[in-house]
Amino acid sequence: QKEVEQNSGPLSVPEGAIASLNCTYSDRGSQSFFWYRQYSGKSPELIMSIYSNGDKEDGRFTAQLNKASQYVSLLIRDSQPSDSATYLCAVKGSGGSNYKLTFGKGTLLTVNP
Amino acid sequence: GAGVSQSPSNKVTEKGKDVELRCDPISGHTALYWYRQSLGQGLEFLIYFQGNSAPDKSGLPSDRFSAERTGGSVSTLTIQRTQQEDSAVYLCASSLEGSGRTYEQYFGPGTRLTVT
Numbered sequence: 001q002k003e004v005e006q007n008s009g010p011l012s013v014p015e016g017a018i019a020s021l022n023c024t025y026s027d028r029g030s031q032s033f034f035w036y037r038q039y040s041g042k043s044p045e046l047i048m049s050i051y052s053n054g055d056k057e058d059g060r061f062t063a064q065l066n067k068a069s070q071y072v073s074l075l076i077r078d079s080q081p082s083d084s085a086t087y088l089c090a091v092k093g094s095g096g097s098n099y100k101l102t103f104g105k106g107t108l109l110t111v112n113p
Numbered sequence: 114g115a116g117v118s119q120s121p122s123n124k125v126t127e128k129g130k131d132v133e134l135r136c137d138p139i140s141g142h143t144a145l146y147w148y149r150q151s152l153g154q155g156l157e158f159l160i161y162f163q164g165n166s167a168p169d170k171s172g173l174p175s176d177r178f179s180a181e182r183t184g185g186s187v188s189t190l191t192i193q194r195t196q197q198e199d200s201a202v203y204l205c206a207s208s209l210e211g212s213g214r215t216y217e218q219y220f221g222p223g224t225r226l227t228v229t
Contacts, residue, residue, distance in 0.1 A: 031214040032214040032215065034217065034218075036220075042222070043202075043204055043220040043221060043222050043223045044156070044204070044220050045220070046217055046218070046219060046220075049215075049217055051214055051215060088155075088156070090156075092214060097169075098212050098213065098214065099144065099146075099161055099163075099169070099211035099212050099213075099216075100158055100161065100169065101146075101156075101158070101218060102158070103155050103156040104155065105154070105155040106155065
């Protein structure tokens with residue numbers, strides 16, 4: 001059973017701070033990693049994808065991947081109240097399951113004005 | 114362009130009735146997925162379509178659940194003899210292709226199913 005683990009939170013940060021969200025995964029063969037944002041009562045929205053070790057930046061978001069440690073993270077700089085949501089880490093399967101996403105249970109982020 | 118659409122957005126049904134949930138993927142996307150999200154639970158994979166074929170139905174919880182896809186586009190998820198434990202949000206996603214590391218999945222708005 002492939003697993004994706006996230007701290008459930010809630011993670012509370014003040015407006016303007018950096019929010020750091022972490023995720024570990026069990027499938028050592030996984031090559032594709034995604035972060036989704038889910039507002040309460042809404043469906044998941046893709047915000048970042050990362051495939052290679054290192055950092056990938058997109059605006060205020062930076063995804064970090066370390067395949068050796070089986071660890072992926074999302075940093076949100078200059079956090080805004082509108083960033084308050086649940087963040088889901090998703091890992092694509094390997095081999096014959098390289099179409100299937102396994103999701104963590106999500107980290108609830110609250111950004112306080 | 115248009116995203117993934119799902120209908121209905123909400124469905125309330127009585128225990129024992131059958132329900133059909135519809136998903137219309139992003140135009141040109143050959144892969145389609147159904148997931149379920151229950152209160153307090155993570156996203157649970159149900160089934161994967163590549164074109165009209167379903168190479169992976171392993172996530173369907175019981176034989177009361179079935180799905181089909183026609184014309185490589187619209188998909189219908191059918192739940193027969195609904196039970197209260199079927200209450201959840203059913204999410205559909207699509208991607209350009211299925212297999213391959215860079216194909217990103219985009220979700221529709223979901224159907225909230227309540228079985229009374």
